[in-house]
Amino acid sequence: MSSAAGGSDFAAAMMGLHERLDALLFAHQRALLDRDLPRARVTLAAYGEALAAHVADEEEHVLPRYRALGGDATDAPTKLFLGEHGNLRAFVADCAQRLVALGERVDDRALLEVLDREATLKNLLLHHDLRERNLLYPFLAARLPAAEQAAILAARRWAGGRG
Numbered sequence: 001m002s003s004a005a006g007g008s009d010f011a012a013a014m015m016g017l018h019e020r021l022d023a024l025l026f027a028h029q030r031a032l033l034d035r036d037l038p039r040a041r042v043t044l045a046a047y048g049e050a051l052a053a054h055v056a057d058e059e060e061h062v063l064p065r066y067r068a069l070g071g072d073a074t075d076a077p078t079k080l081f082l083g084e085h086g087n088l089r090a091f092v093a094d095c096a097q098r099l100v101a102l103g104e105r106v107d108d109r110a111l112l113e114v115l116d117r118e119a120t121l122k123n124l125l126l127h128h129d130l131r132e133r134n135l136l137y138p139f140l141a142a143r144l145p146a147a148e149q150a151a152i153l154a155a156r157r158w159a160g161g162r163g
């Protein structure tokens, strides 16, 4: 165990999930590029489920510990992460609705609107990723006992599988 080296295994394990999420979103956008709406819907649903599970894990297991250790006194208080999670969930739900509204015909304008919407989602994801990568997880890795870090990893409902 190398958790004595600042808990970087913990941060890497959590941040690795963002790469898995990005891969799932990429699979969805490839389906959009192929104008394969059934596959686009299924892959977006898979992405949304994984994202929701990851966010729920953070809200249940990560953010309460962050708050207890003083995270709210930093430039990235708990409510900021919660607000971003809410926005991410709302954007994915909005994109899913747009895909349903497309029906079976792939209209150029409607397809571009979905891709534009997803570009905004990706921008939100980028900022959220950086905030967790640079602030949340290093903060916890430096302060949370190794056993607590291991407990979080073990308690996750989504650890990167499926998709």
Ligand SMILES: [Fe+2]
Pocket: 014, 018, 054, 058, 132
């Ligand atoms: Fe995360």
Ligand SMILES: [Fe+2]
Pocket: 055, 058, 081, 085, 128, 132
């Ligand atoms: Fe998050």
